[in-house]
Amino acid sequence: MDGNFQEEVLKLVKQIPKGKLMTYGEIAKELTGSVRAARAVGQAVAANPYPIVVPCHRVVRSDGDIGGYSSGVEKKIRLLSAEGVEIKGRKVLNFEQTLFLFDFKK
DNA sequence: CCCATGACTAATT
DNA sequence: AAATTAGCCATGG
Numbered sequence: 767m768d769g770n771f772q773e774e775v776l777k778l779v780k781q782i783p784k785g786k787l788m789t790y791g792e793i794a795k796e797l798t799g800s801v802r803a804a805r806a807v808g809q810a811v812a813a814n815p816y817p818i819v820v821p822c823h824r825v826v827r828s829d830g831d832i833g834g835y836s837s838g839v840e841k842k843i844r845l846l847s848a849e850g851v852e853i854k855g856r857k858v859l860n861f862e863q864t865l866f867l868f869d870f871k872k
Numbered sequence: 873c874c875c876a877t878g879a880c881t882a883a884t885t
Numbered sequence: 886a887a888a889t890t891a892g893c894c895a896t897g898g
Contacts, residue, residue: 767893768896771894771895771896772895772896784893789880789881790879790880790881791880791881794880794892794894798894798895800893800894801880801881801882801893801896802880802881802892802893802894803880803893803895804880804881804893804894805878805879805880805881805892805894805895806880806893806895806896807879807880807895808878808879808880809877809880809894809895809896810876810879810895810896811879812878812879813896814879822879822898825879826879827879827880828880828881828882829880829881829882831879832879833879833880834879835876835879836879838880839879842876842879
């Protein structure tokens, strides 16, 4: 396995600060330069070998939906709630505000 | 190389 | 605002 793509994805996800969120699309944009690889990003974190070490629960959809989670959406919601992220049903409240934009400037 | 799959998105209905 | 549709991309068989 190459795993290079997934490796890059995990690297970025690991930098998401607690209480903040990141979308699959933004990660894809940082990696491939386009939001179109968002789906591939999802596939990458889906195979996340290090739950907790890599806070993949802080990655959500671009439309504010919490998206999915290997261990179940409920688990994801609970983890986020514990970090101070308010969730209503499947949607994130104050989405735009809770979102973490890469600081990495380049 | 071709085909199916999915933790996605944007546009349309 | 919720449901559908079509498009895109990295994997794995």
